[in-house]
Amino acid sequence: MNKINFDKKIKDGYYIADYFKKTSLIINNEFPNSIVTMQFFQRKNNITLSGINEVIQLLEFACKDYKNLKIWALKDGDIINANEPVLKIEGNYSSFGWLEGMIDGILARNSCIATNSSKIVKAANGKPVLNMMDRADSYLTLPSDGYSSWVGGIKLFVTEASVELIDDSSVPKPSGTMPHALIQAFDGDILKATEAFYRNFPESNLLSLVDYNNDCVRDSVKVANHFKEKLWAIRIDTSGNLIDKYLEENRNKYPENANLYGVNQYLIKEVRKALDESGNKHVKIIVSSGLTEDKIKEFENNNTPVDIYGVGGYLAKIDNNFTGDAVLINGKEQAKFGRKNIASDRLKQIK
Secondary structure: OOOOOOOHHHHHOOOOOHHHHHHHHHHHHHOOOOEEEEEEEEOOOOEEOOOHHHHHHHHHHHOOOHHHOEEEEOOOOOEEOOOOOOEEEEEEHHHHHHHHHHHHHHHHHHHHHHHHHHHHHHHOOOOOEEEOHHHOOOHHHHHHHHHHHHHOOOOEEOOOHHHOOOOOOOOOOOOOOOOHHHHHHOOOOHHHHHHHHHHHOOOOOEEEEOOOOOOHHHHHHHHHHHHHHHEEEEEEOOOOOOEOHHHHHOHHHOOOOOOOEOOOHHHHHHHHHHHHHOOOOOOEEEEOOOOOHHHHHHHHHOOOOOOEEEEOHHHHOOOOOEEEEEEEEOOEEOOOOOOOOOOOOOOEEOO
16 A cells, blocks of 8 residues: 555544543543553454555554554455454553544445445456546545555546555556536537547547437447447446436337336447447447446346446445444453453454
8 A cells, every 4th residue: 555645633633533632631641651452343244344554554643652552453355244353452542542533434434445346346247347436425535445446356447546545556547438528518419529539538548428318329339330440438327317218219129117217238238239230349338327236236147248337426335334442451351341352363463
């Protein structure tokens, strides 16, 4: 993991809950030499751990007595289960204990991003996944979210910020397709918009967004026939409250209970068929818009001819928390009722 540039205000307690700051002061005044052991865990099975490297960097950055801390931890990318300790820190409480809430938050968010990414990668069945989280959450989270998404197995990104912390030469430079705003600028003319894209970025893979007119089958063929071998891929991003014009006109072809809204298997299959029959088998299909683990599984189970999945909002779904507990004081058991120091042969001492 590359080096993180932390906000200097962390050291002043700007992001720390007031009760942690008061507790740190009290313990420092009343028990200046006591040594506390704190452990961190969560409550779900099969979670992809992420955030350990960030926490270690945080401790090194913010703790005045970092050199005297003892730390045991699992690794980013480890699969963890409920109630399993992933991190233990031993030292003077006033040195590190005040960071408890920040550590919980880092582990919670990063592990959720990594876990969601891992689920999507598995569901995609070996097909590339494009991280499109720039539109799913605050821009401030992109570096750590990108890193955690990479921990979960995603290798393609659309922003430079998303790859800032990733130390992996195999991850390509961020890239993407085109937004609907580019097509709007050319008065809804997809051909002119795509021509402008090619004219301004001739060295980039040529991609065209084909759902602007809600007529993906015909517009995909129109763009492919115009650009021929120059066209690398088309992207389908149909809104979930719309039915593509081609599907609407040919409802009789599909099962009575078929869901024809948004990006669906029937639309993608029709686009693939039309591209192939028009001599454009080389053109790849990228799909986006509200994709989830279950939606991608549905596509794969039905042999839907998707080449690349673009996922955003699902990756930012945060539904798991971490908890930090002080469990030992001066080497003796001392914890709230129901909590205790948990031995683990998986934890490795890192300092």
